[in-house]
Amino acid sequence: MGATNTTHFTTKQNSIASIAKALGHPARVAILEYLMKVDSCICGDIVNELPLAQATVSQHLKELKNAGLIKGNIEGNAICYCVDEKAIAKMQKYFEAMNLKIENKKAKCC
Amino acid sequence: MGATNTTHFTTKQNSIASIAKALGHPARVAILEYLMKVDSCICGDIVNELPLAQATVSQHLKELKNAGLIKGNIEGNAICYCVDEKAIAKMQKYFEAMNLKIENKKAKCC
DNA sequence: ATTGTTTATCGTAATATTGCAATATAGCAT
DNA sequence: ATGCTATATTGCAATATTACGATAAACAAT
Numbered sequence: 160m161g162a163t164n165t166t167h168f169t170t171k172q173n174s175i176a177s178i179a180k181a182l183g184h185p186a187r188v189a190i191l192e193y194l195m196k197v198d199s200c201i202c203g204d205i206v207n208e209l210p211l212a213q214a215t216v217s218q219h220l221k222e223l224k225n226a227g228l229i230k231g232n233i234e235g236n237a238i239c240y241c242v243d244e245k246a247i248a249k250m251q252k253y254f255e256a257m258n259l260k261i262e263n264k265k266a267k268c269c
Numbered sequence: 270m271g272a273t274n275t276t277h278f279t280t281k282q283n284s285i286a287s288i289a290k291a292l293g294h295p296a297r298v299a300i301l302e303y304l305m306k307v308d309s310c311i312c313g314d315i316v317n318e319l320p321l322a323q324a325t326v327s328q329h330l331k332e333l334k335n336a337g338l339i340k341g342n343i344e345g346n347a348i349c350y351c352v353d354e355k356a357i358a359k360m361q362k363y364f365e366a367m368n369l370k371i372e373n374k375k376a377k378c379c
Numbered sequence: 380a381t382t383g384t385t386t387a388t389c390g391t392a393a394t395a396t397t398g399c400a401a402t403a404t405a406g407c408a409t
Numbered sequence: 410a411t412g413c414t415a416t417a418t419t420g421c422a423a424t425a426t427t428a429c430g431a432t433a434a435a436c437a438a439t
Contacts, residue, residue: 162396162397162398162423162424162425163294163295163396163397163398163424163425164296164320164321164397164398165295167319167320168295168296168298168299169299172295172298172299172302173295175292175295175298176292176293176294176295176297176298177293179289179290179292179293179298180289180290180292180293180294181293182285182286182289182290182293183286183287183289183290183291183292183293184273184286184290184426184427185273185275185278185282185283185285185286186273186274186278186427187286188278188282188285188286188289189278189279189282191367192282195367195370195371201385203384203385203386206385206386209277210274210277211274211427211428211429212428212429212430213385213386213387213429214386214387214388214389214428214429214430214431215427215428215429216386217386217387217388218387218388218426218427218428219427220386220387221387221388222426233435236384236385236386236435236436236437237384237385237386237436238385238386238387242367242371244368244371247364247367247368247371248368250360250364251361251364251365251367251368254357254360254361254364255361255365257301257305257352257357257361258354258357258358258361260305261305261352261354261357272393272394272395272426272427272428273394273395273426273427273428274427274428294396294397296397311415313414313415313416316415316416321397321398321399322398322399322400323399323415323416323417324398324399324400324401324416324417324418324419325397325398325399326416327416327417327418328396328397328398328417328418329397330416330417331417332396343405343406345406345407346405346406346407346414346415346416347406347414347415347416348415348416348417
């Protein structure tokens with residue numbers, strides 16, 4: 160096969176997996192971090208920052224956008240991409256809750 | 270191509286991407302959540318919990334283990350898998366820091 | 380109108396992932 | 410020793426991802 164079977168999992172599980180998957184490539188992590196570093200941003204900068212061809216970077220940006228991790232506005236010739244706070248906040252809350260559960264755990268097996 | 274080019278990114282970027290990638294499948298998110306729910310765990314339970322064949326679940330467990338998200342001890346006949354707190358803590362800190370940076374951000378473009 | 384700049388899309392090749400049946404392995408129980 | 414149970418591995422087919430060159434689209438500037 161090769162196609163992920165999403166139908167049997169909860170909406171939240173699929174949503175977390177979808178965001179995580181988008182972050183599952185170092186180039187996309189690097190893009191996100193670069194967008195955080197500069198306050199406003201144009202893709203041309205990103206291409207220069209990364210060891211990848213323009214077409215590849217564009218493709219990565221598209222995936223980040225599809226996953227809701229970034230949002231972009233057309234600004235004349237260029238496009239302004241920004242981190243989408245909502246997705247980051249969602250992941251932050253998810254791992255925070257998980258972390259809390261682990262700390263409150265008494266039983267240990269491993 | 271198809272092979273991810275890790276050499277040009279930082280160790281941390283590769284590390285975050287690697288953990289995120291492992292979580293980039295709803296079945297693996299579901300496995301992690303199930304391991305959180307029960308305190309101690311055996312893989313047989315996991316197979317029954319998921320809509321996937323035993324071989325597929327075993328493969329997903331292997332990936333989670335490779336990414337450092339879970340750890341497992343052999344216990345006689347079965348294997349006891351647990352969430353590895355270190356990986357969760359790492360992700361939690363990563364997103365927390367990112368979230369803080371976003372909150373302190375003044376400039377907005379999108 | 381032509382040129383240059385920036386970003387997206389298409390086509391394609393290489394590689395990775397997903398999923399499962401079949402089989403192997405390892406320990407437990409009889 | 411034989412069978413039973415739990416997990417891993419192998420082999421394979423279907424699909425997805427990664428990467429890039431070539432090209433297109435959209436706009437700005439001359």
